[in-house]
Amino acid sequence: MKLTTLEVISNRQLNPRTYELILSGDIPPVKSGQFADLAVKGWFLKRPFSIADCEGGRITVLYKAIGGGTREMAGWKKGDTTDALVCIGEGFDTSACLKPLLVGGGIGAAPLYLLAKEFNAMGITPDILLAFRDKEEAYYIDEFKALGNVYLSTDNGSLGYKGNALEALKYYNLEFDRYYACGPLPMLKAFAEYSRQGQLSLEARMGCGFGACMGCSIKTKGGPKRVCKEGPVFRADEVIF
Amino acid sequence: MDLRVNLLGYTLDNPVIPASGTFGFGYEFAEFYDINCLGSISLKGTTLEPRYGNPLPRIAECPSGLLNSIGLQNPGAQKVVTEELAKLGRVYGKKVIANVGGSAIDDYVQTASEFNNADSVFAIELNISCPNVKHGGMAFGTDPKVAAELVREVKKASTKPVMVKLSPNVTDITELAKAVEGAGADAVSLINTLVGMRIDLRTAKPILSAVSGGYSGPGVFPVALRMVYQVKKAVGIPVVGMGGIMTAYDVIEMMYAGAAAVMVGTANLVNPYACRDIIASLPRVMEELNISSLKEIIGRAHNG
Numbered sequence: 001m002k003l004t005t006l007e008v009i010s011n012r013q014l015n016p017r018t019y020e021l022i023l024s025g026d027i028p029p030v031k032s033g034q035f036a037d038l039a040v041k042g043w044f045l046k047r048p049f050s051i052a053d054c055e056g057g058r059i060t061v062l063y064k065a066i067g068g069g070t071r072e073m074a075g076w077k078k079g080d081t082t083d084a085l086v087c088i089g090e091g092f093d094t095s096a097c098l099k100p101l102l103v104g105g106g107i108g109a110a111p112l113y114l115l116a117k118e119f120n121a122m123g124i125t126p127d128i129l130l131a132f133r134d135k136e137e138a139y140y141i142d143e144f145k146a147l148g149n150v151y152l153s154t155d156n157g158s159l160g161y162k163g164n165a166l167e168a169l170k171y172y173n174l175e176f177d178r179y180y181a182c183g184p185l186p187m188l189k190a191f192a193e194y195s196r197q198g199q200l201s202l203e204a205r206m207g208c209g210f211g212a213c214m215g216c217s218i219k220t221k222g223g224p225k226r227v228c229k230e231g232p233v234f235r236a237d238e239v240i241f
Numbered sequence: 242m243d244l245r246v247n248l249l250g251y252t253l254d255n256p257v258i259p260a261s262g263t264f265g266f267g268y269e270f271a272e273f274y275d276i277n278c279l280g281s282i283s284l285k286g287t288t289l290e291p292r293y294g295n296p297l298p299r300i301a302e303c304p305s306g307l308l309n310s311i312g313l314q315n316p317g318a319q320k321v322v323t324e325e326l327a328k329l330g331r332v333y334g335k336k337v338i339a340n341v342g343g344s345a346i347d348d349y350v351q352t353a354s355e356f357n358n359a360d361s362v363f364a365i366e367l368n369i370s371c372p373n374v375k376h377g378g379m380a381f382g383t384d385p386k387v388a389a390e391l392v393r394e395v396k397k398a399s400t401k402p403v404m405v406k407l408s409p410n411v412t413d414i415t416e417l418a419k420a421v422e423g424a425g426a427d428a429v430s431l432i433n434t435l436v437g438m439r440i441d442l443r444t445a446k447p448i449l450s451a452v453s454g455g456y457s458g459p460g461v462f463p464v465a466l467r468m469v470y471q472v473k474k475a476v477g478i479p480v481v482g483m484g485g486i487m488t489a490y491d492v493i494e495m496m497y498a499g500a501a502a503v504m505v506g507t508a509n510l511v512n513p514y515a516c517r518d519i520i521a522s523l524p525r526v527m528e529e530l531n532i533s534s535l536k537e538i539i540g541r542a543h544n545g
Binding site: 001003043044045046085204205206207208210211212213214215216217218219223224229 | 262263264265269270272273285291293294297298299300301302303304305306307309311314448458509510511512513514
């Protein structure tokens, strides 16, 4: 973890609300599932975003412009700078997994991109299930197809199977020895109830982002844990929803 | 140039103390810098039993600050004494302040007593002003009679000097300060957070699960400064000033108002290096303002 200044290389709109932000700077090695905390001018707190990719001193952040801070970010231009904490938290555990299933809900697919690359580097082609509200919300489909077997679902059926992520998993008859899920809390809860053989990447409103304020502590079977410090990735069998 | 100040019989190398609740048990920050530069540390609020605190969300952003409703999450007094103090001791060589919370007088008394034999603790900070616990907390800090009784009982049980952390959520903070001074408090620290709330514009529901929380950050600095000034005038015991301090200039201003030392809170959450940076720039700011010794400027705004 490190506090640094990052420079905007590009900030590309992928769909009506989703953007791909590429930042460069002094970036230590990133493990998939770790996140960056970005400062936005005019806003008091930094904003946490999972790191979607990391290559050659650059990180990619995929974000949805929904609040004041992220709408401000949507206006960032090449050459703009931001103060950031990078490489925060404990990432995904890829050890002893030969048949991974990556499950992304909405913007939650972002950290799975780097995770899929890590599996590729291990010689594994993962199954990747991407669930969106509708076709308009989808992004990075081709990018994911380059890394694994992609299965799609949408709530309204406008892209792929019509249904939620867990229904789609059953429809496509996907098997796994471990799943890796990131998305809305109800989706994560449904997966944790469906199978304990998984890892969940959680989201929380954070204060500091580095373990000081206890603003993001969740309940687990091993006592309270901080999404920013012991997380954001937790074992599916430890989280108390 | 002399940055040292005295607080409750202990000499601090400088007046900057990270405020309770914004610095954990200290060692998290040792990942960022050598925390031995700090004057002291006020530890995360500790209760007799472990507490999880309030459900999420516990944080809401505000202009010039944030709201929190953590609810005194902590591992309980015994674990703090046996484990957290030991972990901190490996990275910090100076003495610290134990911040004690509770929901009944007995809780406070027992928790404060747990620190009696902790050599690394030079003072107890009694948190009678937490707005985020249902029973106790701020309730003890809004009624002068109740606050005085609590302080008397803790003073009987504790072998350490007792500093009382005051709430700004009262009509007249000097009434509380005078009441705890009369009950034997050795110092007061102020201000704790101001009660506030935010509502999510999309759902029309409060952002915080606890509905309201404590507002802190640079937005509260003028309020805190005014209260420190008033309390300094009203009592004879040392006043530790806090509330929105972000820079070395804020430290000087707070000391002019009457603070014998200062606590830096929310600044740590937006910049983990905040305390180190403030301490590093103090000599330059002192030179600029023609100050040779920080001890000499305490309460200077009250002169003439």
